[in-house]
Amino acid sequence: MAGNSYGTLFRLTTFGESHGEALGGIIDGCPAGISLNFDAIRSEMQRRKPGQSSIVTQRKEEDEVQFLSGIFEGKTTGTPIGFIIPNTNQKSDDYSHIKNSYRPSHADYVYEKKYGVRDYRGGGRSSARETSCRVVAGAIAKQVLSDIKITAFVSSVGEIFLEKPYQEVDFSLIETNAVRCPDKVVAEKMENYIKEIKKLGDTVGGTITCVIQNVPIGLGEPVFDKLHAELGKAMLSINAVKGFEFGSGFCGARMKGSEHNDLYNEDGTTKTNLSGGIQGGISNGMDIYFRVAFKPVATLIQKQEVLNNQNEIVAQQGKGRHDPCVVPRAVPIVEAMAALVLADFYLINKTYQE
């Protein structure tokens, strides 16, 4: 209810502030008997980790996950998987300057108004550091979903767009560059632009496209818990996300029915896939694909006007080590949230079948 859990049957609950002792979570409902691939989990963590390249934040966070329960002799036991990610490099003093002030387009102000109290150290609970727990759980969810393949990549940074449709994209190129854009030329443009932005102490937004393949027919619940509605919520719950569209998305709103309908082949597949792999909220076996919009990071390394708790506007020099553009590191987070949603529907779907 208080918003720190996701999913119903495959359910992640997280805790932790950016500058507390540790973050962590509990995964409840993970099926028993899965031989966990810990390297795969670690690898997802590495993709999200700060300091992985010159275009992301240079904060030193080890992001080492410790599993405390629910796993025995390498296998899941069906009991809750508890884990923690210690905060090894909190540097609390970095944040003393914001103790009494509310940074623009941050959550400082609303937390203080909502709760009457605020952990002002670096964003506290509202920090994107919390997403590290999502990546851990998502990496396990992926292993529950073995055959289903979830792939995200950066499809735009600022005004620089990867113009090709996902069907023409070579997924093997995603991890070959720091931006995670699967096109050598576009990726280079994006990278250079991010470096430029960084030099200015500014930040820039971007979009991520996600493709889910090998989805069985039937995932998703009709009416309120449609598969795309839950995917949308999952994506919008990621820090900095401002929009979500799947299949034809906002373009679909400009089309005619005669153009938009996906005609069937005899095997139940469809000739086109403007539906984005989902009909009436239920997967139809075609690729699911969607696009997520991220706003520019609000923390600038520039002088900026902030509000303080004396109701004064004062100039403040932004400092710290922040991402100039969030999308490269958000790729594994998008995948993780997609995996959580699918794992949940995958388990729910089992209950309908004889």
Added chain:
Amino acid sequence: MAGNSYGTLFRLTTFGESHGEALGGIIDGCPAGISLNFDAIRSEMQRRKPGQSSIVTQRKEEDEVQFLSGIFEGKTTGTPIGFIIPNTNQKSDDYSHIKNSYRPSHADYVYEKKYGVRDYRGGGRSSARETSCRVVAGAIAKQVLSDIKITAFVSSVGEIFLEKPYQEVDFSLIETNAVRCPDKVVAEKMENYIKEIKKLGDTVGGTITCVIQNVPIGLGEPVFDKLHAELGKAMLSINAVKGFEFGSGFCGARMKGSEHNDLYNEDGTTKTNLSGGIQGGISNGMDIYFRVAFKPVATLIQKQEVLNNQNEIVAQQGKGRHDPCVVPRAVPIVEAMAALVLADFYLINKTYQE
């Protein structure tokens, strides 16, 4: 779990197929002591009702709601509000032709695969007729939220856009035309275009913009249940929706942080509102605004290829009485879902306060 409930503290559960005896629902968690305005509920129903103008479906559905419980001497009692909406004009035979076939971009096929059985009469549970129950509950939620004002309007039909920002829109014009677009000239263009499309037996998509005013600071739960994430899910759960964006939305992904940040005024309001009234998932007291994309209705009054249950592609003449464009009638549905989300967070928020 099975997807027919929405909300946690203010919770709507619905049932009903388009051609069953009745649809209906239960609203659980409505606070006691509210003197319900039944005219307001009826009026919302009228806005969604078929046959209200020449540009919407001419089906005759009375959409008369009967309240069965939870109200005593005109006031809510805190016990569940049960209601039904009888189906008075089912015309089941209209649908015998689709008994053994799956219409393109409908849910026919996935329902049959998911459940092994399908109520083939007119879409059954996947019909947008189900949204009538949402409108009933939303109309009650609005009364719980008394001071909060929720206003939706049509902002595009096909390629015809209302270009002005919502701040320049005169809300009092929304109900003055059949399209529900608050601009006389644009509305007329849209209306003419819809009529033209209808003549062709085709359909067209569109977008709806929704604005929420007078929102108290503090609604929304951080991390997974962010206010905009829940609004996104609510909107994406409406039939035909393909996308959701709030505040700067997809445009925000193209901006720089120095352009995007909303600087504070001394009273805690912000000079700009690219955040769309929400910071870190929590309302900040500024207007909330978002945009929802609807695809064109899939049912065409044209000959179309369908798949039958013998795995054959056959031509089929579409018939029936369908909407050429869904957005005019979807305006009250968008408002209703927004009201449900806000009522839920409004009640949750009470639990945090001393």
Added chain:
Amino acid sequence: MAGNSYGTLFRLTTFGESHGEALGGIIDGCPAGISLNFDAIRSEMQRRKPGQSSIVTQRKEEDEVQFLSGIFEGKTTGTPIGFIIPNTNQKSDDYSHIKNSYRPSHADYVYEKKYGVRDYRGGGRSSARETSCRVVAGAIAKQVLSDIKITAFVSSVGEIFLEKPYQEVDFSLIETNAVRCPDKVVAEKMENYIKEIKKLGDTVGGTITCVIQNVPIGLGEPVFDKLHAELGKAMLSINAVKGFEFGSGFCGARMKGSEHNDLYNEDGTTKTNLSGGIQGGISNGMDIYFRVAFKPVATLIQKQEVLNNQNEIVAQQGKGRHDPCVVPRAVPIVEAMAALVLADFYLINKTYQE
């Protein structure tokens, strides 16, 4: 949250007051493809119905259930099953005398204090008439559980006890008498006692024993949602219930471990069954059995002191048509709630299996 739903995957939500237009409910999550036996549902309703014998209330309630959705051509479709039970014989005027007064050991007073308003007609939502909806849903849950056999019977009325253990009971005798006690001699004593009590305008309590057979191993979730914990909650949620014990129950608290442990047979069954078919919250395949205590009905047909809303104690003559002893009619309710609990765990259990 507001307490009108039961279950998670097989989920019943109910509405309705004793003197409103109708009661009803929604069953969400019922698996698709079940050919419902409507006679079996009607038969369970008959067992709960007032007026079925001379020892129960003589109110005339038809208790005719109307199914409005979720069933097509006799089969469940996987969509929510909506149903109503019209109130055909409300006789509201019977209750005008309690409009301004709070009857002892009724919920009148606490409803008014909790909600600030109260539907004073015959107990409103707190009336046991609400259990009719549970019986409908339970009768469907039984059909989901086909092989599992749930049998309840009256094991005491006042000081008259059926002394034999359930293993020696002939279940076929339960429905042969009005008390639903499976022993001719004891049943007759109980029946005579209830008639005597009724003549005095008094009431008496009793207990019901319930036995669940053919339960697969593995139902129930460890830690908080133990199978017996949920059964306990389900029983304690029935009007007038004051206690619940399973297996050795309160007697077990007086025993030594060396007496209480159930030694295994080689096939995994146990030689004794003091555990009551549940170990660590999970069914072990042995019979589950438990006992439920019902207090005497609070409504007496005698003069009694009541509190009025002027804070005065006044004498009031009880009137109306009430049960002198609730247990005979509560037998199908106990079975229904047990069926709801088991159906839920049965579906949850499916999600753990490869």
Added chain:
Amino acid sequence: MAGNSYGTLFRLTTFGESHGEALGGIIDGCPAGISLNFDAIRSEMQRRKPGQSSIVTQRKEEDEVQFLSGIFEGKTTGTPIGFIIPNTNQKSDDYSHIKNSYRPSHADYVYEKKYGVRDYRGGGRSSARETSCRVVAGAIAKQVLSDIKITAFVSSVGEIFLEKPYQEVDFSLIETNAVRCPDKVVAEKMENYIKEIKKLGDTVGGTITCVIQNVPIGLGEPVFDKLHAELGKAMLSINAVKGFEFGSGFCGARMKGSEHNDLYNEDGTTKTNLSGGIQGGISNGMDIYFRVAFKPVATLIQKQEVLNNQNEIVAQQGKGRHDPCVVPRAVPIVEAMAALVLADFYLINKTYQE
């Protein structure tokens, strides 16, 4: 869903096996701004801790709780409170002898059948060590409930009963003896009996009575989530519990209505309190009291027949350091679970009020 969470608005989720690295939990929904009394938390932990007296298990478990989030400068912040309790003295080898065998009346067998895999080290997740997390959360819940006073004590051990009603009990005596029975003479008898039982390598059951005072009117939700139904579930979820009764309990089932009804005083209190402080599932402001039955611990320090995974019955010598009687250490657990239930209803109740 998988059973490791309790509560809805004040919600505890736990993880951990008896011999894993740590147990722990997340408390979500704790109101902000509470200055936590850490001594009070530690003191509750001490009451549950092994080794506290000669009549409880002599295992050495430090039970030191580490809070990792949700608390800032000594106050709750409204964000989730994550905590761990490291396992400092696992002694895994103690349990190698049960790796391939199922102890009678333990959960070994059903866990293996349910999940297909089992952490055989000392009961794993089914160990009562898990209750340490409940005590942490309960100690915080008590601080949320400040004015409400929850007091539990041992009311029987085997056949030795504390005969007086709770109203005549001097609560200040509870902690004066190792049994936690508030009567010097009875406590001594119980203590001697437990020592005797322990010498024999046997165990014995007992009961705990719990009294909740200063409860505001209105806690509890009608119909399915009645206050006593939730209390019953909470108690039955504690390891070894076989029964629950509140107010008149099983005795009430033997009474007549004319004896059982609680007549009102003019101030809304009642002259008697057979209802146990709850009417129709809602607190009426009178003391809530209930009784919980615990079976004897199943682990005996005797030779006993066990089933092995070759389907053979073999004799096995029980060993280890177990409690001869569980009730003295279960007193704080009963209080903790009562506190969790009340905190949840306390928060839910806020949402109904204007």
